[in-house]
Amino acid sequence: MNDQNFDNKNTSFSYLESRPLHIGASVPRLDAYEKVTGKEKYAADYYGENLVWAGVKRAGVPHAVLRGIDFSSAVKVPGIVRVLTHEDITGSNRQGVIRKDQPVLVNDKARHCGDAIALVLADNKESLKEALDLIVCDFEPLPGVFDSEQGLRNGAALVHEDNADGNRLLKGEIKTGSGSDAYKECDVIVEACFQTQSQEHAYLETEAGWARLLANGKLEIVCSTQTPFRDRMEVAEALGLDPTLVRIIAPYPGGAFGGKDGVTVQTLLGLAALHSGGRPVKMWWNREESFVSGTKRHAALMYYQLGAKADGTLHFLDVRLYFDTGPYDHLGGVVLTLALEHAGGPYRIPNAQLTGWAVYTNNPIGGAFRGFGVTQVTAAVEQVMDMLAQKLGMDPVKLRLKNATKRGDRSCVGKTMVCSNGLVECLETLSKHDLWKQADDWKSSAGPFKRRGVGIAAAMQGSGYGPVVPDYANAKVELTSDGKIRVYCGVVDMGQGNASTNLQIAGSILGQESGQMELVLPDTDRTLPSGSASASRCTYTFGNALIGAAETLKQRILQRAADLFMASGPHEMALIPGSVRHLPTGREVPLFRLVKFFQDSERIAVHHFRAPVAADNIGVSPEIKLHGLPHTLFSFGACLAAVEVDELTGAAEVKRFLAVSDCGKVLNPQIYQQQIHGGIAQGLGYALSEKLEVEKGRILTTGFSTYIIPTASDVPEIDSIAVEIYEPTGPFGLKGVGEIATNGPLPAVANAVADALGIRVFESPLTAERILEAFASNGRQESSI
Amino acid sequence: MKQAIALTVNGDVYEVLISPNQTLLEVLRDKLGLTGTKKGCDLGACGACSVLLDGEAYLSCLMLAVDAVGKEIVTIEGLSEGGDLHPIQKSFVELGGLQCGFCTPGIVMTAKAILDEEPQPTEESVKKKMAGNLCRCTGYKKVIESVMSASGRMGGKQ
Numbered sequence: 001m002n003d004q005n006f007d008n009k010n011t012s013f014s015y016l017e018s019r020p021l022h023i024g025a026s027v028p029r030l031d032a033y034e035k036v037t038g039k040e041k042y043a044a045d046y047y048g049e050n051l052v053w054a055g056v057k058r059a060g061v062p063h064a065v066l067r068g069i070d071f072s073s074a075v076k077v078p079g080i081v082r083v084l085t086h087e088d089i090t091g092s093n094r095q096g097v098i099r100k101d102q103p104v105l106v107n108d109k110a111r112h113c114g115d116a117i118a119l120v121l122a123d124n125k126e127s128l129k130e131a132l133d134l135i136v137c138d139f140e141p142l143p144g145v146f147d148s149e150q151g152l153r154n155g156a157a158l159v160h161e162d163n164a165d166g167n168r169l170l171k172g173e174i175k176t177g178s179g180s181d182a183y184k185e186c187d188v189i190v191e192a193c194f195q196t197q198s199q200e201h202a203y204l205e206t207e208a209g210w211a212r213l214l215a216n217g218k219l220e221i222v223c224s225t226q227t228p229f230r231d232r233m234e235v236a237e238a239l240g241l242d243p244t245l246v247r248i249i250a251p252y253p254g255g256a257f258g259g260k261d262g263v264t265v266q267t268l269l270g271l272a273a274l275h276s277g278g279r280p281v282k283m284w285w286n287r288e289e290s291f292v293s294g295t296k297r298h299a300a301l302m303y304y305q306l307g308a309k310a311d312g313t314l315h316f317l318d319v320r321l322y323f324d325t326g327p328y329d330h331l332g333g334v335v336l337t338l339a340l341e342h343a344g345g346p347y348r349i350p351n352a353q354l355t356g357w358a359v360y361t362n363n364p365i366g367g368a369f370r371g372f373g374v375t376q377v378t379a380a381v382e383q384v385m386d387m388l389a390q391k392l393g394m395d396p397v398k399l400r401l402k403n404a405t406k407r408g409d410r411s412c413v414g415k416t417m418v419c420s421n422g423l424v425e426c427l428e429t430l431s432k433h434d435l436w437k438q439a440d441d442w443k444s445s446a447g448p449f450k451r452r453g454v455g456i457a458a459a460m461q462g463s464g465y466g467p468v469v470p471d472y473a474n475a476k477v478e479l480t481s482d483g484k485i486r487v488y489c490g491v492v493d494m495g496q497g498n499a500s501t502n503l504q505i506a507g508s509i510l511g512q513e514s515g516q517m518e519l520v521l522p523d524t525d526r527t528l529p530s531g532s533a534s535a536s537r538c539t540y541t542f543g544n545a546l547i548g549a550a551e552t553l554k555q556r557i558l559q560r561a562a563d564l565f566m567a568s569g570p571h572e573m574a575l576i577p578g579s580v581r582h583l584p585t586g587r588e589v590p591l592f593r594l595v596k597f598f599q600d601s602e603r604i605a606v607h608h609f610r611a612p613v614a615a616d617n618i619g620v621s622p623e624i625k626l627h628g629l630p631h632t633l634f635s636f637g638a639c640l641a642a643v644e645v646d647e648l649t650g651a652a653e654v655k656r657f658l659a660v661s662d663c664g665k666v667l668n669p670q671i672y673q674q675q676i677h678g679g680i681a682q683g684l685g686y687a688l689s690e691k692l693e694v695e696k697g698r699i700l701t702t703g704f705s706t707y708i709i710p711t712a713s714d715v716p717e718i719d720s721i722a723v724e725i726y727e728p729t730g731p732f733g734l735k736g737v738g739e740i741a742t743n744g745p746l747p748a749v750a751n752a753v754a755d756a757l758g759i760r761v762f763e764s765p766l767t768a769e770r771i772l773e774a775f776a777s778n779g780r781q782e783s784s785i
Numbered sequence: 786m787k788q789a790i791a792l793t794v795n796g797d798v799y800e801v802l803i804s805p806n807q808t809l810l811e812v813l814r815d816k817l818g819l820t821g822t823k824k825g826c827d828l829g830a831c832g833a834c835s836v837l838l839d840g841e842a843y844l845s846c847l848m849l850a851v852d853a854v855g856k857e858i859v860t861i862e863g864l865s866e867g868g869d870l871h872p873i874q875k876s877f878v879e880l881g882g883l884q885c886g887f888c889t890p891g892i893v894m895t896a897k898a899i900l901d902e903e904p905q906p907t908e909e910s911v912k913k914k915m916a917g918n919l920c921r922c923t924g925y926k927k928v929i930e931s932v933m934s935a936s937g938r939m940g941g942k943q
Contacts (some may be wrong), residue, residue: 038821
């Protein structure tokens with residue numbers, strides 16, 4: 001455990017039948033062996049001789065001027081190596097993805113309870129804990145901002161005094177057609193306000209890492225991250241280091257879901273390693289710290305008006321969004337922008353007025369979370385769609401089908417949809433499923449004191465970075481000196497399985513079985529920059545780059561083998577597991593022999609891929625464009641929740657769930673289904689049980705006994721169907737599957753509850769208390785919604 | 786004050802110097818280097834640290850190391866025999882009962898305890914008994930399928 005070399009991963013399964021990897025097969029995940037045996041080494045598993053434990057003193061107050069830090073008692077604790085504050089940082093002491101507004105260690109004031117005030121280095125965990133408790137912060141409390149709407153009002157306390165827009169991080173405005181004026185032309189209008197809560201990522205591996213400063217001045221940081229290449233730049237800038245002296249090594253994270261998109265422990269660990277006297281340093285946030293200091297899905301307040309013609313043709317949408325981004329930008333502006341782009345769902349709506357604000361508050365930090373703003377607005381638009389269907393007396397599937405975008409149509413922001421679009425197929429498949437066709441029978445067979453409802457929702461999810469920020473990947477594939485194929489992954493696999501899919505892609509092109517393949521996980525010194533593991537982009541973007549690199553290497557191998565066999569050309573040669581065969585004669589040369597005829601520089605092939613961007617100029621501001629609007633590639637889905645509500649307790653239970661998704665062609669059905677199932681489970685937690693209690697900036701639910709994520713006995717039976725529409729720009733026709741499934745559960749459940757009870761709960765999660773309250777206040781009468 | 790104890794882990798006896806307030810999880814990971822057992826919450830609420838003590842599943846974060854003296858401790862590192870995966874591990878690999886894998890050692894050890902106690906469980910029974918092991922990635926469907934498949938693979942025997 002002391003030997004910290006960062007190996008290549010061998011992926012062979014001795015007991016599995018060996019055959020060439022191929023696209024479309026449910027190949028077992030190539031990381032599974034190491035993970036089921038406990039051998040997989042996560043960032044949290046790095047220790048080492050003479051280890052220093054690093055920990056953080058947190059503010060514990062939501063908004064206060066920091067007048068001083070007294071650590072005189074803390075440094076006297078036996079076993080303390082150093083106590084570091086902002087005065088020990090020689091760089092910018094700021095981090096952030098778009099706007100660099102988050103201090104590594106606070107130098108002026110605390111802006112939320114999780115702010116880092118001091119960094120303690122200790123020989124052991126006991127001393128560390130004791131010293132952290134002894135640090136005293138001299139705070140002058142300030143009034144706080146705990147609500148996004150209030151934060152925009154005149155006279156509200158300011159989170160960043162230097163921000164010209166007060167507490168406004170970003171305001172986005174989009175108008176299409178005649179905007180709000182179109183309401184006059186509608187026959188029917190529905191109106192509602194929805195409130196969705198903060199959601200905790202709740203990955204099982206909390207933020208963790210390990211770092212050391214080598215004698216040559218290089219800072220090595222092993223961490224649980226989605227963004228190693230961006231981390232390197234952030235760490236270097238915040239600490240005032242040359243980026244080439246920072247190396248970020250990214251093992252498989254133990255879950256991430258957006259919560260590790262951006263630095264968590266990285267800069268703190270780097271700072272600690274600069275002051276540990278050459279000793280390795282470990283930091284591993286405990287669960288409470290992860291809750292308090294980690295990012296969350298933005299809480300949102302959403303005002304909706306949706307109008308249609310009498311035949312159900314959508315005509316007008318007016319939306320106002322307030323996203324609580326907490327004290328720092330993180331990715332709050334980008335999240336808001338995606339919300340605006342998806343505010344009208346996957347529908348044709350010719351006239352729209354969309355306005356949104358990302359607002360600084362002293363609440364926990366809002367950031368990236370699977371779905372990324374789309375989850376919130378899908379919850380709203382899919383509920384107003386059901387309200388509209390009811391008002392029109394229309395079947396909710398038919399209303400959606402009538403307005404569903406097809407290829408060539410425009411989305412509600414005026415973007416022409418040019419990618420493959422399987423929304424209609426998704427909705428039609430759903431409508432032919434027994435859960436929909438037999439919904440009435442199922443509902444009418446509810447037991448005593450139970451009511452049943454069936455709800456649906458559709459969704460789309462843009463993937464990639466949008467029109468301005470380059471969305472690229474650089475793949476590197478090597479024929480190793482012993483004749484194996486080594487794939488250098490530039491994008492992190494936080495559990496979604498893209499590392500395995502990468503081997504499947506390269507193995508399929510190069511005709512190799514898994515035992516012939518090796519993998520190098522993201523490492524800024526060994527793999528090539530390929531962007532973040534986020535935005536449903538990983539396999540799409542890196543996969544396209546990888547196809548290019550693998551094809552190049554394949555041609556090189558075949559050509560060299562053809563030359564060796566004096567064949568007329570590479571077309572006479574074929575790669576088979578471990579060898580190249582001359583097809584006319586059947587003669588073979590093993591790769592480990594053939595490689596002797598390669599110069600080292602020829603053994604490596606690289607390929608750059610940059611994702612296509614929207615060609616449309618839809619007239620949005622440069623700032624909104626920079627934040628990612630519009631996208632050009634979308635995945636689609638439709639889902640159904642069959643829900644039973646207990647009249648006496650208000651508790652809603654999802655009995656069955658159906659998801660039909662269009663994520664292009666499926667490269668590995670097993671991994672595809674995992675992504676859908678997992679997205680649904682997170683979405684159901686968001687719908688029903690995950691309630692982050694925050695009181696004046698303080699989180700009251702800081703563990704799994706109070707913040708309730710779904711268990712094995714909570715997740716219903718799930719049917720998941722892939723509508724495989726080939727996407728011409730995707731690797732083997734694929735689109736991203738990472739996020740789409742998370743968006744549907746909340747609105748589908750809310751629509752099912754409304755179907756069951758005749759009342760609607762506008763605030764999520766739909767806890768038993770909220771449902772019962774709504775039900776009781778409605779006098780247990782069936783009413784119009 | 787530190788004290789020396791002997792722990793039997795995966796058939797090997799380890800003599801280790803510990804503080805009396807150290808948990809079994811801490812000693813397994815920090816002292817013995819058995820990092821296959823994971824820490825997810827350190828409060829007994831997630832199941833990632835599940836290990837077997839005399840064949841029963843325990844949360845090693847809630848147990849003091851001194852209380853494990855004299856017991857046969859089995860961790861994920863000790864489940865496979867020789868180079869062969871245990872049938873439960875094989876099922877999880879083949880059926881994809883894992884994604885990020887951080888909860889997996891705890892889930893596999895709990896599955897072992899479930900199948901030892903009830904070799905042919907119903908799906909409902911597995912879901913109930915697995916409810917103390919949180920997984921944030923998979924939605925549990927393939928986890929449950931893996932346990933059911935392992936039950937079949939083991940012939941309903943222990």
